[in-house]
């Protein structure tokens with residue numbers, strides 16, 4: 393049986409998008425398959441690992457749990473929106489510098505969770521970073537390098553808030 397499609401409009405990384413897809417299709421799959429935004433990764437597919445984290449209307453969500461119909465008229469930010477005109481976001485630069493990424497599966501979700509954290513708390517303590525990233529699992533790094541990357545990006549942000557927190 394063919395599942396009927398619906399036309400759904402939303403904004404991704406500042407661009408208007410229109411998709412015609414089954415309304416219960418996961419936002420994760422729409423991003424990856426229909427919009428070719430494959431930066432967002434699938435880990436568990438069950439809302440447990442955070443690999444698929446994106447920001448939707450300013451909230452951090454697991455895109456594997458969001459039916460695309462819930463994204464109608466939403467503003468969505470994915471990892472592809474972090475770099476600007478070929479220049480890495482300070483968080484990406486910090487992950488690169490401090491070894492915050494190894495296999496990379498968790499990294500886009502970590503970056504979006506870290507961006508979300510710094511948007512609300514530009515100078516988080518280590519405990520606040522641990523708590524802010526608690527929904528994101530990493531099987532490779534042991535987390536310390538990720539936390540150090542976020543500290544470094546936060547420090548860079550305190551020196552240049554426009555760079556780290558406005559993007």
Ligand code: FES
Pocket residue numbers: 433434435436437438439440441442443444445454455456457
């Ligand atoms: S893939 Fe979505 S939370 Fe794990």
Ligand code: FES
Pocket residue numbers: 492493494495496497498499529530531532533
């Ligand atoms: S870098 Fe491999 S899961 Fe985090």
